[in-house]
Amino acid sequence: MRRDYRATLNLPSTSFPMKADLPKREPDRVRWWREQHTFERRLAANAANTAWTLHDGPPYANGELHMGHFLNMVLKDMFVKIALLAGKHAPFVPGWDMHGLPIELETLKHLGIKDFHSIDPIALREACRERALYWLDRQRTVRTRMGNFGDWEHPYRTIDASFEATIVETLAELAERGQIYRGLRSTLWCVHDETALAEAEIEYEPKVSPAIYVRFPADPAQRAALRAAFGTAAEPDRPIAVVIWTTTPWTLPANAAIALRPDAVYGLYRVGDEEVVVAEALARTALGERCPGDPVARATGAQLDGLAVRHPFADRDAPIVLADYVDLETGTGAVHTAPGHGADDFETGMRYGLPVLNPVDASGRFTAEAGRYAGQFIFKANAAIVDDLRASGLLWSAADYEHSYPHCWRCHNPVIFRATAQWFIAMDQNLLRQRAIDAIDAVAYTPDWGRSRQVQMIETHPEWCISRQRTWGTPIPALICQACGDSFLDPRVARLAAKRFAEVGASAWWSDPVDVYVPAGLRCPSCGGASFAQERNIVDIWFESGVTHLAVLGKRGLPWPADLVVEGGDQYRGWFRSSLITGVAIKGHAPYKHVVKNGWVNDEQGRPMSKSRGTGIDANTAMERWGADVLRLWAASVEFVDDVRFGPTVVDQVGRVYRNLRNRIRFMLSNVADLDAAAIVPLPAMEPLDRLACAVADDLAAAVRAHYERFEIHDAYLRIVEFESALSSLYFDAMKDPLYSRAAGDPRRRSAQSALLHVLRRFLTAVAPVLSFTAEEAWQTLPEPLRAGAASIFDTAFVSPDMGERTAERALWQTLLELRARVAAGVTVRDFEARARLVAAHPLYDRLLELGDTLREALVLSQLDLVPAPAATTAPSLELAPAEGAKCARCWKYRSLGADPTYPDVCADCSAVLSALEA
RNA sequence: GGGCCAUUAGCUCAGUUGGUUAGAGCGCAUGCUUGAUAAGCAUGAGGUCCCUGGUUCGAGACCAGGAUGGCCCA
Secondary structure, three states: OOOOOHHHOOOOOOOOOOOOOHHHHHHHHHHHHHHHOHHHHHHHHOOOOOEOOEOOOOOEOOOOOEHHHHHHHHHHHHHHHHHHHOOOEOOOOOEEEOOOHHHHHHHHHHHOOOOHHHOOHHHHHHHHHHHHHHHHHHHHHHHHHOOOOOOOOOOEEOOOHHHHHHHHHHHHHHHHOOOEEEEEEEEEEEOOOOEEOOHHHEEEEEEEEEEEEEEEEOOHHHHHHHHHHHOOOOOOOOOEEEEEEEOOHHHHHHOOEEEEOOOOEEEEEEEOOEEEEEEHHHHHHHHHHHOOOOOOEEEEHHHHOOOEEEOOOOOOEEEEEEOOOOOOOOOOOEEEEOHHHOHHHHHHHHHHOOOOOOOEOOOOEEOHHHHHHOOOEHHHHHHHHHHHHHHHOOEEEEEEEEEEEEEEOOOOOEOEEEEEEEEEEOOOHHHHHHHHHHHHHHOEEEOOHHHHHHHHHHHOOOOEEOEEOOOOOOEOOOEEEOOOOOEEOOHHHHHHHHHHHHHHOOOHHHHOOHHHHOOOOOOOOOOOOOOEEEOOOEEOHHHHHOOHHHHHHHHHOOOOOEOEEEEEHHHHOOHHHHHHHHHHHHHOOOOEOEEEEEOOEEOOOOOEOOOOOOOOOEHHHHHHHHOHHHHHHHHHHOOOOOOEEOOHHHHHHHHHHHHHHHHHHHHHHHHHOOOOHHHOOOHHHOOHHHHHHHHHHHHHHHHHHHHHHOOOHHHHHHHHHHHHHHHHHHHHHHHHHHHHHOOOOOHHHHHHHHHHHHHHHHHHHHHOOOOHHHHHHHHHHOOHHHHOOOOOHHHOOOOOHHHOOOHHHHHHHHHHHHHHHHHHHHOOOOOOOEEEEEEEOOOHHHHHHHOOHHHHHHHOOOEEEEEEOOOOOOOOEEEEEEOOOEEOOOOOOEEOEOOOOOOOOOEHHHHHHHHHHHO
């Protein structure tokens, strides 16, 4: 008679489901964390310990969060949790960047208003505020849905009165230090939005422009001078012209010079009856079929410096000047220079004292200064200008030219350079630039090349234009003198504004009478006038986010500088840079100690995600589809410092890894379910193999912690996956026999359970920063008495750093894995059908001997003979033979059966268990 | 066009200062198990280490050039 002994075994049992159902269950956990105040409690518990702050770079409160946001935000959360589990006091104050043109434009669109001049500024600001708050709320919901910890009830917001006050206070301090000035500048200008733009607000897109070659003719005196410079004979009647190339004919009315490259060779070419000057290197492409081959004469740019030709249609000269930036790749090597319409041109104009002609108004129409083109829209005037040049015979050639051209980041219209009065931070005043570069020395960078990148970004930073002619932002508290029309930024005015804004918010600037901001005795620095009006400029939002460290860290009692900032690589030029500059300018130090850069999230082909290609997916949709924990595991599975790929294939793969990890957690949970706290076997009293498993788990946990604290999330992930796999295939498998077939309270079983509990706790704490939801779910499944007083997994702690490497244990573990593989290769594992003779040399023999019978357990054998090898050097040898005895119907090991006649088909151990169960 | 970064199995990634037959996980194939079972275990296949030159006794690693992709600029 064969009996089914299944019911007499201690089979695993747990309520922890195999199917995770993450999208459905995670929102409940988010709520639970909030209700339990898990983050706040842990923060309080760590209050007396080392302070550590990750300062949140503010996402822009507009639009849905995408997977790039997800990666960045989850990484931040991992770092915060790592610090918490290491016992640090690690507050996290999330923030939002809520002013600025994109929100203003979205709001205008929402309101159905095209021209922002047509709406009352206060009303527009109120509408923008609502819009920004809507997006903050939406993004906050998604950020918490990710499982991220933080002070979600009290985020910092750049629209808060206190924040606006900090912005203006910072302006006051900078003004006091002479760091701010007002100047005419050739500024990137959007004629559609009628505002100056920052570099960061520019996107390059292909554009077809009219590319024209234009003669700048020389008058008789100029001809003589040119021919003299070229060393050719005077020919008073032969026309001569310098040919320039431009893709912006509309800038010709503002031309003030022609720039040559000093070291380039220019040729004087005879074409028909005329002579033209172009760079020799470009003659063939510039002059086309009419190029005669060799020039009549040659001269370097430097030799032509100071000469002049005539403007093609205005009644003035175009002097020849020199500039190093003139390239010999396109054009003619003779560059049309309009200081009002180009950054380089502006610099050259300053050097040569050229007039800054600016015949274009804010909306892109020519002013009276443009003569016959007055009133025309510049891009439309291109055709008229080309026609006129053709009519006057000064057009050499014209063609369409497709090139990459700067466009407004919001309205996507082409932008122009236009000279306007703006407020600037002087980068070299008070050695600001150099001090910022020096401050970088004190900062750690991950990856390390980030340092040189950051230095480069400071070195190449142009004068920082901080003014915008828009409405949705913090006002620059400058006053306009009613008498002379000059604007000035007086620190005392700024202080008054800061105080006022702190109380009622910055919209007051638009509604208050000017007196509120005028200190007694204020006089216009230009004319001494005493009557003023508020200037209507707002601050660049990069400046606003650049002072988060002042508005948040100091004012919330958090340490300054921050220990860590984590953002995408675009922020070397953005927030890392703006924060660094304000930090150095105000406090003389970088506002952070360590900069970690995360990579870009591309699609599965490594291309940028795009909605139009269907590869774009927002973070919330992804979480609804796969669950936050699988995506968090994805974030850990990729090397986040580099650009990473994301898509269904990649997530499915990591989803399988997730299932493996989850099932291993489930195995441990299901085998400790019946363990009483009182029955827990302390580590020193455990069976040798159990102690070894605990040591391996500690080793794993220590390694994971070490990687975490070096921000090596991916390395931690590898250790988790590999070690856990090794633990499962060896230890879990081997423990099934003692766990299932021994009596429930058998010391051997209790030892194994205690070890599993130890491993489980270590494992859950180690994975909690990544698999926060699953770790917490498992922790809550664990019977309360087994949680060692920790209400949440986030109340537990990492292994102490001095746990040290368990090198010997790791080596022994490796040996066991190899031996077990040899057994498994020979016989069916878990059938216990073999006995083995294991011959090992010292000192391995001694280590194996210490394991006692648990060595047999580890190798899943019915019998094992361990024999010392004679020579010290031989590798262990393993000989398999059929096990002795017969297969026990209950425990499946081969033993001598039938000791108890009541149970003839089971071994003595099993019959004892059965008898006890019957009794 | 410039600067920076990346490129190792189908996928995600390891590969100390240059040194044997380049590793892991997932996937795939095959087998076992059916007492973790929409699980578990074992075995196996799979690589022109992006390409081309160079340095070297020896290069996945170092150097030069190039290709592809990405980011930031122009």
